[in-house]
Amino acid sequence: MHIPSPEELRSRRETLGLRQTEVAKRAGISQSMVARIEAGSVDPRVSTLNKIILVLNNAEPKKIAAGQIMHTPVLSVSPQASITQAVDIFEKNDVSQLPVIERGVPVGCISESVIVKAIEQQRLHHSHPFVVKDFMEPGFPTVPPDMDVETVVNILQQNHAVLVVEGRQVRGVITKHDLITLII
Structure with missing residues (x-):
C-alpha cells in the first residue's frame, strides 16, 4: 500500500x-x-x-461515460428506404440528419443538406424512386458505451453526432444537444 x-x-x-x-x-x-x-x-x-x-x-470528479448520456431509441433509416421516408422522419422529429443502419450495424448517414443539393443539381426527380443508399454519406463516428464524455466532446467538435455501439450493434446516439442538456 x-x-x-x-x-x-x-x-x-x-x-x-x-x-x-x-x-x-x-x-x-x-x-x-x-x-x-x-x-x-x-x-x-x-x-x-x-x-x-x-x-x-x-x-474526485466522477467520470461520465457515453452510455450514461446517450439517448435511445436511435432514429435511423435503412439503405433501401426511400428518400421520402427519410424526409418524413426529418420532418416528424425535427432532425436534419440520420444514421443509416442495416441489421443494427451503422453503414452511413443521410442528411437534409445532401437531399437539397441533389434537388438543386436536378439529380432527384419525382419520377424516379431514389433510395437512401443513392445519397448516403460516410457514417457518424462510433464509440463504446464506456467511452469517457471528454473524448465524446472532442469527437463532436468535428461531427454532428456519435453513435454508441456495443459489439457491432448501435445502442444509442449522442448529439451536441445532449451535451448542452448535460451541462444545464
Whole structure:
C-alpha cells in the first residue's frame, strides 16, 4: 500500500480545489491537524490518514461515460428506404440528419443538406424512386458505451453526432444537444 507523502496530500487537495477546512470537516478532524500533516510536522495515525484519503478520493470528479448520456431509441433509416421516408422522419422529429443502419450495424448517414443539393443539381426527380443508399454519406463516428464524455466532446467538435455501439450493434446516439442538456 502506497502511503502518500505530506506533499502528495497537499498537492492532491489543491488539485481538487479543496481547502484544508473542507477536508478536515469531511474527515471529522481539525483543520490544524490537516495543516500539520501536510507540513510534515506530525505523523498521523493510519485511521486519520485513511479518513483524509477517503475524502480526497470521494472529491474526485466522477467520470461520465457515453452510455450514461446517450439517448435511445436511435432514429435511423435503412439503405433501401426511400428518400421520402427519410424526409418524413426529418420532418416528424425535427432532425436534419440520420444514421443509416442495416441489421443494427451503422453503414452511413443521410442528411437534409445532401437531399437539397441533389434537388438543386436536378439529380432527384419525382419520377424516379431514389433510395437512401443513392445519397448516403460516410457514417457518424462510433464509440463504446464506456467511452469517457471528454473524448465524446472532442469527437463532436468535428461531427454532428456519435453513435454508441456495443459489439457491432448501435445502442444509442449522442448529439451536441445532449451535451448542452448535460451541462444545464
